[in-house]
Amino acid sequence: MNPQFSATYPRRYAIIGTGALGGFYGARLQRAGFEVHYLLHRDYAHVRAHGLRIDSVDGDFVLPKVNAWAKTTDMPPCDVIIVALKTTQNHRLPELLPPLLHEHSVVLVLQNGLDVEADAAAVVGPQRVIGGLCFLCANKAGPGHICHLDYGAINLGEYAPNMPDTRLNALTADFRRANIAVDTVANLRLARWRKLLWNIPFNGLSVVLRASTAEMMADDGIRALAADLMAEVRHAAAQQACFLDASEITAMLAATARMKAYKTSMMLDYEAQRPLELDAIFARPLAVSSHMPLTHMLYRQLSFLESAPRPSKNSADLKP
Amino acid sequence: MNPQFSATYPRRYAIIGTGALGGFYGARLQRAGFEVHYLLHRDYAHVRAHGLRIDSVDGDFVLPKVNAWAKTTDMPPCDVIIVALKTTQNHRLPELLPPLLHEHSVVLVLQNGLDVEADAAAVVGPQRVIGGLCFLCANKAGPGHICHLDYGAINLGEYAPNMPDTRLNALTADFRRANIAVDTVANLRLARWRKLLWNIPFNGLSVVLRASTAEMMADDGIRALAADLMAEVRHAAAQQACFLDASEITAMLAATARMKAYKTSMMLDYEAQRPLELDAIFARPLAVSSHMPLTHMLYRQLSFLESAPRPSKNSADLKP
Numbered sequence: 001m002n003p004q005f006s007a008t009y010p011r012r013y014a015i016i017g018t019g020a021l022g023g024f025y026g027a028r029l030q031r032a033g034f035e036v037h038y039l040l041h042r043d044y045a046h047v048r049a050h051g052l053r054i055d056s057v058d059g060d061f062v063l064p065k066v067n068a069w070a071k072t073t074d075m076p077p078c079d080v081i082i083v084a085l086k087t088t089q090n091h092r093l094p095e096l097l098p099p100l101l102h103e104h105s106v107v108l109v110l111q112n113g114l115d116v117e118a119d120a121a122a123v124v125g126p127q128r129v130i131g132g133l134c135f136l137c138a139n140k141a142g143p144g145h146i147c148h149l150d151y152g153a154i155n156l157g158e159y160a161p162n163m164p165d166t167r168l169n170a171l172t173a174d175f176r177r178a179n180i181a182v183d184t185v186a187n188l189r190l191a192r193w194r195k196l197l198w199n200i201p202f203n204g205l206s207v208v209l210r211a212s213t214a215e216m217m218a219d220d221g222i223r224a225l226a227a228d229l230m231a232e233v234r235h236a237a238a239q240q241a242c243f244l245d246a247s248e249i250t251a252m253l254a255a256t257a258r259m260k261a262y263k264t265s266m267m268l269d270y271e272a273q274r275p276l277e278l279d280a281i282f283a284r285p286l287a288v289s290s291h292m293p294l295t296h297m298l299y300r301q302l303s304f305l306e307s308a309p310r311p312s313k314n315s316a317d318l319k320p
Numbered sequence: 321m322n323p324q325f326s327a328t329y330p331r332r333y334a335i336i337g338t339g340a341l342g343g344f345y346g347a348r349l350q351r352a353g354f355e356v357h358y359l360l361h362r363d364y365a366h367v368r369a370h371g372l373r374i375d376s377v378d379g380d381f382v383l384p385k386v387n388a389w390a391k392t393t394d395m396p397p398c399d400v401i402i403v404a405l406k407t408t409q410n411h412r413l414p415e416l417l418p419p420l421l422h423e424h425s426v427v428l429v430l431q432n433g434l435d436v437e438a439d440a441a442a443v444v445g446p447q448r449v450i451g452g453l454c455f456l457c458a459n460k461a462g463p464g465h466i467c468h469l470d471y472g473a474i475n476l477g478e479y480a481p482n483m484p485d486t487r488l489n490a491l492t493a494d495f496r497r498a499n500i501a502v503d504t505v506a507n508l509r510l511a512r513w514r515k516l517l518w519n520i521p522f523n524g525l526s527v528v529l530r531a532s533t534a535e536m537m538a539d540d541g542i543r544a545l546a547a548d549l550m551a552e553v554r555h556a557a558a559q560q561a562c563f564l565d566a567s568e569i570t571a572m573l574a575a576t577a578r579m580k581a582y583k584t585s586m587m588l589d590y591e592a593q594r595p596l597e598l599d600a601i602f603a604r605p606l607a608v609s610s611h612m613p614l615t616h617m618l619y620r621q622l623s624f625l626e627s628a629p630r631p632s633k634n635s636a637d638l639k640p
Binding site for chain 1: 529544619621627632
């Protein structure tokens with residue numbers, strides 16, 4: 001397999017999983033002139049008929065016509081295959097990815113969690129895989145209707161070691177042309193641990209406490225608990241030679257305190273009765289660390305709540 | 321003050337706090353022929369007019385006429401003053417207890433938590449105080465209407481050291497006459513830690529997980545988490561020279577698995593929008609122990625949930 005990135009321009013993109021995240025980035029790329037093909041499931045008929053509508057803090061826009069597909073076997077081979085499924089759907093990758101590949105296709109994994117690229121790499125080989133960490137606050141208001149509330153930057157990094165920077169540079173150029181802020185990271189695993197520093201406490205506690213980020217940050221005890229959980233994540237990362245400075249915890253807490261009140265993605269999944277991304281965000285870090293007792297406790301609580309009957313969305317509604 | 325117990329027979333009892341627990345034990349004592357005086361707050365008028373109704377696994381009964389009072393200053397001095405308030409009301413003891421005392425009155429503290437006798441002892445002196453640990457599953461169905469679901473035994477112990485066994489023997493005789501199973505404990509503090517071994521994990525997790533005992537015990541991860549919390553409590557108790565055998569944890573988990581599905585008292589308080597007994601059950605043990613990280617995490621979660629808006633009772637209803 002040739003890791004050389006296709007020189008064709010503009011590149012053709014596939015969005016595997018057109019939820020809030022996949023739909024948002026796909027629509028931005030399409031608006032910028034790229035050819036984008038969207039895989040949909042429940043919303044397929046609606047989006048095929050009506051396209052995508054993006055309500056965004058950066059300006060609303062509508063794409064009345066999009067390339068909507070129900071099966072990847074119907075889709076053309078693509079240069080960049082963006083995996084934007086929830087990690088709870090990664091068991092479908094062996095079926096979904098192969099029909100989309102040409103010789104130089106790359107797979108960009110825009111998912112949360114530790115080593116989530118491994119699932120795609122097992123299907124297409126590690127040298128095709130790029131990881132991306134998204135800092136996006138968006139949710140789906142209805143079929144084909146995405147609300148972009150805040151942020152949106154992506155950090156990109158090669159999954160396999162010692163890859164040339166050709167592909168990352170090309171992707172960076174594409175995303176910037178689509179008005180998506182991008183940075184590249186030299187150490188993807190370190191970047192994933194850094195994101196877990198936030199996701200483990202705030203995604204996890206938001207579900208257990210049924211609370212927004214602002215409600216959690218307004219409580220002294222929960223702020224202290226978040227810091228304790230972050231310290232565990234930091235030490236676990238160090239066991240994998242991913243060194244995060246203690247000052248990052250302080251800075252991340254301060255940044256979270258400045259955020260608008262919002263519901264975490266895990267809270268949105270919980271309310272929508274969807275499976276929670278517990279394997280990627282909790283089980284994988286716990287599997288490689290010898291001592292994360294608070295994180296383990298949170299994981300056990302979340303596993304229970306995931307399988308228990310959930311309150312209806314209305315009764316769990318949060319005040320902003 | 322004379323620690324000698326009154327020789328008058330039958331003894332006159334005061335119930336300070338006629339909720340499910342106080343009402344249940346008071347009614348049992350009254351039915352057995354003791355003179356019982358009940359302090360009530362919200363249900364005063366109803367109980368004064370209609371008495372108490374006990375629906376019990378041991379047989380239902382009604383007391384159409386009871387001595388109901390709204391203020392302790394109106395009540396006669398009593399031989400045994402049973403403190404059956406929630407510990408969250410203990411700040412009222414300095415006002416409530418003195419009017420009820422005669423020279424030989426004793427105060428029996430039937431509350432959950434560590435060193436809860438200290439609050440009564442600060443008012444009446446430690447030598448008047450007896451502690452009692454109740455293993456009762458009961459709740460209030462309405463004003464003056466108590467449902468006794470299961471259990472009901474009390475363990476009694478002297479609070480002050482080196483007291484003669486006269487009073488415990490007399491109380492034991494009274495309670496047994498009232499068909500209440502009683503045992504005495506030589507080490508009240510040890511008995512309180514033993515009860516915390518159950519209350520900390522199960523009261524605490526029931527609120528965080530909105531779950532009954534049976535739902536928690538059906539989940540492998542929560543059973544393991546409960547065992548981890550119990551291990552912390554056991555080690556904290558040992559720091560106070562209260563030695564609990566590790567086999568007690570195994571036995572307690574097995575006993576909990578055999579219980580009917582029921583809601584813990586803290587869960588009932590949570591659903592009824594009442595304050596939670598976090599100080600007595602969590603903050604006091606945490607204050608004397610140097611290392612209870614999981615318990616501390618649970619305490620922080622509960623403190624948050626106590627002050628956050630609570631779901632309505634219907635939406636939180638549990639399947640039995």
